[in-house]
Amino acid sequence: MLVAPSILSANFGRLNEEIKAICDAGCDLVHVDVMDGHFVPNLTIGPVVVQAVAKASSKPLDIHLMVENNTFFTELFAPLMPKYLSFHIEEEKHPHRLIQKIRSYDISPAVVLNPHSPLESIEYILEEIDMVLLMSVNPGFGGQSFISSSLKKAEKLRKMVDKSGLKTLIEMDGGVNEKNVHELKNAGVDIVVAGNYIFSSASYKNAIDSLRV
Numbered sequence: 001m002l003v004a005p006s007i008l009s010a011n012f013g014r015l016n017e018e019i020k021a022i023c024d025a026g027c028d029l030v031h032v033d034v035m036d037g038h039f040v041p042n043l044t045i046g047p048v049v050v051q052a053v054a055k056a057s058s059k060p061l062d063i064h065l066m067v068e069n070n071t072f073f074t075e076l077f078a079p080l081m082p083k084y085l086s087f088h089i090e091e092e093k094h095p096h097r098l099i100q101k102i103r104s105y106d107i108s109p110a111v112v113l114n115p116h117s118p119l120e121s122i123e124y125i126l127e128e129i130d131m132v133l134l135m136s137v138n139p140g141f142g143g144q145s146f147i148s149s150s151l152k153k154a155e156k157l158r159k160m161v162d163k164s165g166l167k168t169l170i171e172m173d174g175g176v177n178e179k180n181v182h183e184l185k186n187a188g189v190d191i192v193v194a195g196n197y198i199f200s201s202a203s204y205k206n207a208i209d210s211l212r213v
């Protein structure tokens with residue numbers, strides 16, 4: 001299992017040290033939640049701060065856009081060269097076009113599904129993307145409880161990906177901890193995002209290790 005700490009739960013007063021600490025603790029990716037106050041009822045950080053995150057990080061960035069205008073935000077964040085740039089399918093009229101745009105920057109495109117969104121909505125773009133991010137909470141805030149139907153969804157997506165002979169990664173975001181990570185592994189999840197669980201722990205290393213099942 002790969003582990004991507006969500007910096008939403010970090011101490012933003014000492015963000016630089018927090019980023020260095022999770023990288024030293026052995027995380028695989030640094031998950032950055034970008035919220036615009038429209039698509040979700042919360043507002044986070046823009047490119048100036050994410051640039052500082054990128055500079056502090058020795059690990060690739062995984063940028064999760066929770067915004068209304070995906071094209072505008074893609075153009076804003078692409079120059080920071082994250083490894084993954086993911087956008088919500090619920091908010092995109094032209095996903096195929098946006099995927100091509102993200103790829104044109106040499107960034108891996110990923111699509112995010114809210115807990116209620118059916119997997120059928122990505123059936124015809126699955127082969128175009130490198131990762132599917134399944135939300136296991138309603139996007140907007142850290143520290144929420146895992147929505148259990150996400151497990152069934154991950155199992156179904158695993159079958160879809162394997163049946164198509166694709167290498168598309170499955171990432172799960174929201175309410176992940178050392179208790180539910182085993183079920184996620186069994187369901188075929190490749191990467192877990194964890195905010196509250198890692199940043200509220202006494203040892204980031206122990207927390208990250210406990211998710212590496």
Ligand code: DX5
Nearest residue numbers: 139140142143174175195196
């Ligand atoms: C929620 C974000 C998540 C969140 C996860 O909108 O996308 O990345 O920070 O935090 P936890 O692990 O605390 O649920």
Ligand code: ZN
Nearest residue numbers: 006033064173
């Ligand atoms: Zn996220």
